[in-house]
Amino acid sequence: MDVYLLDGTYELFRHFYAIPPHTNPAGEEVAATLGVLASVVSMFESGVTHLGVATDHVIESFRNDLWPGYKTSAGVDPRLLAQFPLLEEALMSLGVVVWPMVELEADDALAGAASRLTGFPEVDRVYICSPDKDLAQCVKKNRIVMLDRRRKTVIDEKGVIERFGVAPASIP
Numbered sequence: 372m373d374v375y376l377l378d379g380t381y382e383l384f385r386h387f388y389a390i391p392p393h394t395n396p397a398g399e400e401v402a403a404t405l406g407v408l409a410s411v412v413s414m415f416e417s418g419v420t421h422l423g424v425a426t427d428h429v430i431e432s433f434r435n436d437l438w439p440g441y442k443t444s445a446g447v448d449p450r451l452l453a454q455f456p457l458l459e460e461a462l463m464s465l466g467v468v469v470w471p472m473v474e475l476e477a478d479d480a481l482a483g484a485a486s487r488l489t490g491f492p493e494v495d496r497v498y499i500c501s502p503d504k505d506l507a508q509c510v511k512k513n514r515i516v517m518l519d520r521r522r523k524t525v526i527d528e529k530g531v532i533e534r535f536g537v538a539p540a541s542i543p
Contacts (some may be wrong), residue, residue, distance in 0.1 A: 378501030379426035400450035425480035508542040
């Protein structure tokens, strides 16, 4: 079986800035959430059967304590931030496994899940669905690959070397 791991934070940001605003009857902005949900449904319609989504439930993480100036939610539109719990709840109601990260980041959840999943013999391939270059360090031959859903390209270990000039293990 193939397992897909989706960067929910990236998807929510992308949809927030890519589609026109839309409010629900309570007056809350929901367009980005609806966009991500439509994208997830299209994944299921295309044959995806196993999906996990990680989100940065709060933008800050333990890294903020280590490095002053590390990314924060300062400057992020409150209408976008308010959609994280809404998206997480909606995905869970669809039966999607969701990891709403608080102390760690969504990337950490995706990397950890990808690594753990390779320990299951029934898992043929893990697709990390994120454009985040840091996650290229997780790629392992053809077992863990990155899927660029916008460009419809799969990046395996050879692709990481071609793209970045180094093996996945050398990406910090």
